[in-house]
Amino acid sequence: MNAHYSGPLDVGGPVLLIGAGKMGGALLDGWLSRGLDPKTVFVIDPALPDHAVDRLIKAGCRLAPQPGDLSNPAAIVIAVKPQMAEGALPPAAAFAGPDTVAVSIMAGTTLATLSAGLGGTVAIVRAMPNTPAAVGRGITGAYASSGVDEAKRARAETLLKAVGDVVWVPEEGLIDAVTGVSGSGPAYVFLLVETMAKAGVAAGLPADVAEKLARKTVEGAGELMRQSTDSPEILRKNVTSPNGTTAAALEVLMGQGGLEPLMNRAVAAAVKRAKELAG
Ligand SMILES: NC(=O)C1=CN([C@@H]2O[C@H](COP(=O)(O)OP(=O)(O)OC[C@H]3O[C@@H](n4cnc5c(N)ncnc54)[C@H](OP(=O)(O)O)[C@@H]3O)[C@@H](O)[C@H]2O)C=CC1
Numbered sequence: 234m235n236a237h238y239s240g241p242l243d244v245g246g247p248v249l250l251i252g253a254g255k256m257g258g259a260l261l262d263g264w265l266s267r268g269l270d271p272k273t274v275f276v277i278d279p280a281l282p283d284h285a286v287d288r289l290i291k292a293g294c295r296l297a298p299q300p301g302d303l304s305n306p307a308a309i310v311i312a313v314k315p316q317m318a319e320g321a322l323p324p325a326a327a328f329a330g331p332d333t334v335a336v337s338i339m340a341g342t343t344l345a346t347l348s349a350g351l352g353g354t355v356a357i358v359r360a361m362p363n364t365p366a367a368v369g370r371g372i373t374g375a376y377a378s379s380g381v382d383e384a385k386r387a388r389a390e391t392l393l394k395a396v397g398d399v400v401w402v403p404e405e406g407l408i409d410a411v412t413g414v415s416g417s418g419p420a421y422v423f424l425l426v427e428t429m430a431k432a433g434v435a436a437g438l439p440a441d442v443a444e445k446l447a448r449k450t451v452e453g454a455g456e457l458m459r460q461s462t463d464s465p466e467i468l469r470k471n472v473t474s475p476n477g478t479t480a481a482a483l484e485v486l487m488g489q490g491g492l493e494p495l496m497n498r499a500v501a502a503a504v505k506r507a508k509e510l511a512g
């Protein structure tokens with residue numbers, strides 16, 4: 234779990250989550266497991282399956298708040314798909330107040346859109362977490378708009394740090410780059426495991442063995458990197474014997490048309506798509 238967080242989570246007032254799917258749900262689980270008082274947590278998500286509704290009610294969270302149940306919460310976290318923003322911003326605007334920080338994790342959705350939808354006066358943070366948040370090992374890139382004071386920024390950070398680490402970026406546009414690297418990044422790593430396993434099968438291994446080898450290699454390499462003070466480059470060089478097998482493979486991966494130009498293209502495509510989602 235995230236080493237930077239200590240103590241029961243408290244942001245000094247109620248938190249409203251709009252959209253409790255994969256990412257919103259991971260954030261919510263992180264808050265509750267970090268000790269955020271469930272009675273201060275309000276959730277709007279009409280699509281939640283019954284078992285999730287039962288679980289949240291049992292935990293003490295309050296669902297589908299009506300006007301009068303909540304006003305001027307400490308934070309509103311908007312975690313619906315960017316295409317669903319139009320449905321999520323009006324309730325956010327209705328509940329928000331002068332003490333609220335709104336945290337949007339929607340890819341692409343700009344501050345201009347958020348601010349217009351929230352009525353123009355709400356302090357807004359744009360954040361881009363990733364799915365390892367579900368196990369407390371996420372990384373979130375965040376940008377605070379000029380209306381966000383230190384207290385609101387700290388509050389947003391507290392909520393985001395409940396599921397991993399947080400880095401702040403100095404310009405809004407960089408959130409798209411964060412999206413391309415770490416927001417979407419877990420998918421690249423899972424694809425790497427899939428393709429390594431397929432290559433293992435092509436090299437003659439049974440599929441289950443190839444998958445286990447690929448999966449455990451990525452898990453182990455990730456843990457080694459986490460525990461080591463060495464750079465990824467040094468860790469790579471530690472695997473690579475002169476004239477050995479790794480060198481032969483890296484000649485392909487680092488050669489012309491290898492991984493670097495491919496990754497550049499992939500991240501650029503994600504960044505482009507984030508900008509398209511901005512509308
Ligand atoms: N998944 C990821 O890896 C990451 C996602 N994000 C961002 O997080 C956001 C959510 O993504 P993800 O969690 O994957 O999506 P999900 O579809 O899993 O979750 C979104 C949830 O919000 C619900 N919803 C839709 N409209 C509303 C509304 N008006 N009010 C309340 N709830 C609503 C959806 O219901 P329904 O299914 O009926 O639409 C769904 O249950 C996106 O904007 C995405 O860009 C950011 C970082 C990583």
Ligand SMILES: O=C(O)[C@@H]1CCC=N1
Binds near residue numbers: 340412416417
């Ligand atoms: O694919 C997406 O659009 C979202 C944003 C980052 C990860 N998933």
